[in-house]
Amino acid sequence: MIIAIDGPAAAGKGTLAQNLAKHFHYAFLDTGRLYRAVGYAVLQAGKDPSDESAATREAKSFDPKSINKILSNPALRDEATGNAASKVAVIPAVRSALLDLQRNFAKEPFFEDGTPAKGAVLDGRDIGTVVCPDADVKFFVTASAEVRADRRFKELQEANKPADYDTILKDIKERDERDSNRATAPLKPAEDAYVLDTSHLNAVQVFQAALDHIAVNHE
Ligand code: DC
Helix, strand or coil: CEEEEECCCCCCHHHHHHHHHHHHCCEEEEHHHHHHHHHHHHHHCCCCCCCHHHHHHHHHCCCHHHHHHHHCCHHHHCHHHHHHHHHHCCCHHHHHHHHHHHHHHHHCCECCCCCECCCEEEEECCHHHHHCCCCCEEEEEECCHHHHHHHHHHHHHHCCCCCCHHHHHHHHHHHHHHHHHCCCCCCCCCCCCEEEECCCCCHHHHHHHHHHHHHHHHC
16 A cells, blocks of 8 residues: 655645554655755765756665665754755656665565565655556645745744744745756646645644545545
Protein backbone atom coordinates (compact mmCIF):
# COMPACT_ATOMS: atom_id res chain seq x y z
CA MET A 1 0.00 0.00 0.00
CA ILE A 2 1.43 3.36 -1.05
CA ILE A 3 0.03 6.71 0.02
CA ALA A 4 1.31 9.68 -1.99
CA ILE A 5 1.01 13.19 -0.55
CA ASP A 6 1.94 16.25 -2.58
CA GLY A 7 1.48 19.96 -2.13
CA PRO A 8 3.25 23.28 -1.68
CA ALA A 9 5.53 24.27 1.23
CA ALA A 10 3.94 24.49 4.69
CA ALA A 11 0.50 23.22 3.61
CA GLY A 12 0.49 20.48 6.26
CA LYS A 13 1.69 17.54 4.14
CA GLY A 14 4.35 16.45 6.61
CA THR A 15 1.99 16.36 9.58
CA LEU A 16 -0.65 14.46 7.62
CA ALA A 17 1.95 12.04 6.25
CA GLN A 18 3.30 11.28 9.72
CA ASN A 19 -0.18 10.86 11.19
CA LEU A 20 -1.19 8.44 8.43
CA ALA A 21 2.09 6.50 8.67
CA LYS A 22 1.60 6.11 12.43
CA HIS A 23 -2.07 5.15 12.09
CA PHE A 24 -1.50 2.42 9.49
CA HIS A 25 1.96 1.50 10.80
CA TYR A 26 3.60 2.31 7.48
CA ALA A 27 7.08 3.68 6.84
CA PHE A 28 7.35 7.38 5.98
CA LEU A 29 9.67 9.24 3.61
CA ASP A 30 9.77 13.03 3.52
CA THR A 31 11.19 13.40 0.01
CA GLY A 32 11.65 17.17 0.50
CA ARG A 33 14.42 16.24 2.90
CA LEU A 34 16.31 14.52 0.12
CA TYR A 35 16.29 17.75 -1.89
CA ARG A 36 17.09 19.69 1.28
CA ALA A 37 20.07 17.40 1.95
CA VAL A 38 21.38 18.09 -1.56
CA GLY A 39 20.83 21.85 -1.14
CA TYR A 40 22.56 21.78 2.23
CA ALA A 41 25.55 19.82 0.93
CA VAL A 42 25.97 22.28 -1.96
CA LEU A 43 25.84 25.26 0.42
CA GLN A 44 28.33 23.54 2.76
CA ALA A 45 30.68 23.06 -0.18
CA GLY A 46 30.50 26.84 -0.74
CA LYS A 47 28.73 26.44 -4.10
CA ASP A 48 25.61 27.97 -5.61
CA PRO A 49 22.53 25.66 -5.40
CA SER A 50 21.77 26.49 -9.05
CA ASP A 51 25.21 25.15 -10.06
CA GLU A 52 24.20 22.03 -12.02
CA SER A 53 27.42 20.09 -11.73
CA ALA A 54 27.91 20.77 -8.00
CA ALA A 55 24.29 19.85 -7.17
CA THR A 56 24.32 16.73 -9.36
CA ARG A 57 27.58 15.56 -7.80
CA GLU A 58 26.04 15.84 -4.31
CA ALA A 59 22.80 14.11 -5.34
CA LYS A 60 24.72 11.20 -6.88
CA SER A 61 26.94 10.78 -3.83
CA PHE A 62 24.09 9.70 -1.49
CA ASP A 63 24.56 6.28 -0.02
CA PRO A 64 21.06 4.76 0.38
CA LYS A 65 22.27 2.85 3.47
CA SER A 66 23.12 6.01 5.37
CA ILE A 67 20.03 7.89 4.24
CA ASN A 68 18.42 8.01 7.69
CA LYS A 69 21.50 9.59 9.19
CA ILE A 70 21.78 12.17 6.39
CA LEU A 71 18.08 13.08 6.65
CA SER A 72 18.11 13.48 10.43
CA ASN A 73 20.36 16.56 10.32
CA PRO A 74 18.34 19.36 12.05
CA ALA A 75 19.93 21.99 9.77
CA LEU A 76 17.79 20.59 6.95
CA ARG A 77 14.77 22.35 8.46
CA ASP A 78 16.17 25.87 8.00
CA GLU A 79 14.45 28.24 5.56
CA ALA A 80 17.79 28.84 3.79
CA THR A 81 18.11 25.10 3.19
CA GLY A 82 14.50 24.97 1.91
CA ASN A 83 15.24 27.68 -0.62
CA ALA A 84 18.44 25.93 -1.73
CA ALA A 85 16.42 22.69 -2.03
CA SER A 86 13.90 24.37 -4.31
CA LYS A 87 16.79 25.53 -6.54
CA VAL A 88 18.55 22.15 -6.81
CA ALA A 89 15.13 20.55 -7.43
CA VAL A 90 14.87 22.39 -10.77
CA ILE A 91 17.89 20.47 -12.12
CA PRO A 92 16.75 17.33 -14.04
CA ALA A 93 19.96 15.37 -13.24
CA VAL A 94 19.40 15.96 -9.52
CA ARG A 95 15.81 14.73 -9.81
CA SER A 96 16.81 11.60 -11.70
CA ALA A 97 19.57 10.83 -9.17
CA LEU A 98 16.96 10.93 -6.37
CA LEU A 99 14.23 9.10 -8.28
CA ASP A 100 15.54 5.54 -7.84
CA LEU A 101 16.05 6.10 -4.15
CA GLN A 102 12.42 7.17 -3.73
CA ARG A 103 11.03 4.38 -5.93
CA ASN A 104 13.11 1.75 -4.12
CA PHE A 105 11.73 3.00 -0.82
CA ALA A 106 8.17 2.79 -2.15
CA LYS A 107 8.82 -0.74 -3.45
CA GLU A 108 10.48 -2.03 -0.29
CA PRO A 109 9.62 0.39 2.51
CA PHE A 110 11.50 0.24 5.80
CA PHE A 111 11.33 1.97 9.18
CA GLU A 112 14.13 4.09 10.62
CA ASP A 113 15.63 1.06 12.36
CA GLY A 114 15.74 -0.78 9.03
CA THR A 115 12.85 -3.22 9.64
CA PRO A 116 10.58 -3.72 6.62
CA ALA A 117 7.09 -2.14 6.51
CA LYS A 118 3.99 -3.33 4.65
CA GLY A 119 3.21 0.10 3.31
CA ALA A 120 4.70 3.53 2.75
CA VAL A 121 3.67 7.16 2.92
CA LEU A 122 5.76 9.50 0.77
CA ASP A 123 5.36 13.25 0.78
CA GLY A 124 6.74 15.74 -1.71
CA ARG A 125 5.81 17.60 -4.88
CA ASP A 126 5.75 14.91 -7.58
CA ILE A 127 4.97 11.68 -5.73
CA GLY A 128 1.52 11.10 -7.26
CA THR A 129 2.56 12.34 -10.70
CA VAL A 130 6.10 10.97 -11.23
CA VAL A 131 7.62 8.96 -8.38
CA CYS A 132 4.63 6.68 -7.66
CA PRO A 133 2.01 7.26 -10.38
CA ASP A 134 0.40 3.94 -9.36
CA ALA A 135 0.07 4.85 -5.67
CA ASP A 136 -3.08 3.39 -4.07
CA VAL A 137 -4.09 6.72 -2.50
CA LYS A 138 -3.09 10.23 -3.58
CA PHE A 139 -3.61 13.46 -1.69
CA PHE A 140 -2.84 16.99 -2.81
CA VAL A 141 -2.64 19.09 0.34
CA THR A 142 -2.80 22.83 -0.16
CA ALA A 143 -3.65 26.14 1.56
CA SER A 144 -3.43 29.83 0.67
CA ALA A 145 0.08 31.33 0.66
CA GLU A 146 -0.96 33.70 3.48
CA VAL A 147 -2.15 30.87 5.74
CA ARG A 148 1.02 28.88 5.05
CA ALA A 149 3.25 31.89 5.77
CA ASP A 150 1.37 32.48 9.00
CA ARG A 151 1.88 28.86 10.09
CA ARG A 152 5.62 29.02 9.33
CA PHE A 153 5.86 32.35 11.16
CA LYS A 154 4.23 30.90 14.29
CA GLU A 155 6.40 27.76 14.15
CA LEU A 156 9.54 29.90 14.07
CA GLN A 157 8.28 32.13 16.85
CA GLU A 158 7.49 29.13 19.03
CA ALA A 159 11.00 27.80 18.40
CA ASN A 160 12.41 31.21 19.42
CA LYS A 161 13.91 31.69 15.96
CA PRO A 162 14.01 34.98 14.09
CA ALA A 163 10.82 35.38 12.03
CA ASP A 164 9.53 38.08 9.71
CA TYR A 165 6.08 37.40 8.21
CA ASP A 166 6.59 39.45 5.03
CA THR A 167 9.91 37.75 4.25
CA ILE A 168 8.38 34.31 4.85
CA LEU A 169 5.41 35.11 2.59
CA LYS A 170 7.73 36.36 -0.15
CA ASP A 171 9.89 33.19 0.13
CA ILE A 172 6.83 30.93 0.03
CA LYS A 173 5.49 32.66 -3.09
CA GLU A 174 8.90 32.45 -4.79
CA ARG A 175 9.19 28.77 -3.90
CA ASP A 176 5.65 28.02 -5.19
CA GLU A 177 6.50 29.81 -8.42
CA ARG A 178 9.76 27.88 -8.89
CA ASP A 179 8.28 24.49 -7.86
CA SER A 180 5.18 24.91 -10.06
CA ASN A 181 6.84 26.27 -13.18
CA ARG A 182 9.93 24.09 -13.54
CA ALA A 183 10.09 21.95 -16.67
CA THR A 184 10.72 18.61 -14.92
CA ALA A 185 8.13 17.15 -12.52
CA PRO A 186 6.47 20.45 -11.54
CA LEU A 187 4.26 20.74 -8.48
CA LYS A 188 0.70 19.91 -9.55
CA PRO A 189 -2.08 17.61 -8.38
CA ALA A 190 -2.20 14.17 -10.05
CA GLU A 191 -5.43 13.76 -12.02
CA ASP A 192 -6.62 11.16 -9.53
CA ALA A 193 -5.50 13.05 -6.40
CA TYR A 194 -7.95 14.01 -3.66
CA VAL A 195 -7.41 17.74 -3.05
CA LEU A 196 -7.47 18.79 0.60
CA ASP A 197 -7.48 22.55 1.18
CA THR A 198 -6.26 22.99 4.75
CA SER A 199 -6.67 26.81 4.90
CA HIS A 200 -9.52 26.50 7.40
CA LEU A 201 -8.73 23.12 8.96
CA ASN A 202 -6.47 22.15 11.84
CA ALA A 203 -4.17 19.11 11.77
CA VAL A 204 -6.75 16.82 13.43
CA GLN A 205 -9.46 17.81 10.93
CA VAL A 206 -7.08 17.25 8.00
CA PHE A 207 -6.17 13.80 9.33
CA GLN A 208 -9.84 12.93 9.79
CA ALA A 209 -10.73 14.10 6.28
CA ALA A 210 -7.91 11.94 4.88
CA LEU A 211 -9.02 8.88 6.88
CA ASP A 212 -12.63 9.39 5.72
CA HIS A 213 -11.44 9.56 2.11
CA ILE A 214 -9.42 6.34 2.50
CA ALA A 215 -12.30 4.55 4.25
CA VAL A 216 -14.81 5.48 1.54
CA ASN A 217 -12.58 4.93 -1.48
CA HIS A 218 -9.91 2.41 -0.60
CA GLU A 219 -11.00 -0.04 2.07
O1 DC B 1 8.71 19.94 1.24
P1 DC B 1 9.96 20.75 1.44
O2 DC B 1 9.68 22.20 1.73
O3 DC B 1 10.87 20.14 2.46
O4 DC B 1 10.74 20.66 0.03
C1 DC B 1 11.89 21.43 -0.23
C2 DC B 1 12.03 21.65 -1.73
O5 DC B 1 12.35 20.41 -2.38
C3 DC B 1 10.78 22.15 -2.44
O6 DC B 1 10.74 23.55 -2.52
C4 DC B 1 10.85 21.53 -3.81
C5 DC B 1 11.71 20.32 -3.65
N1 DC B 1 10.98 19.05 -3.73
C6 DC B 1 10.73 18.54 -4.98
O7 DC B 1 11.03 19.19 -5.96
N2 DC B 1 10.15 17.32 -5.11
C7 DC B 1 9.80 16.60 -4.05
N3 DC B 1 9.24 15.39 -4.20
C8 DC B 1 10.01 17.12 -2.75
C9 DC B 1 10.60 18.37 -2.63
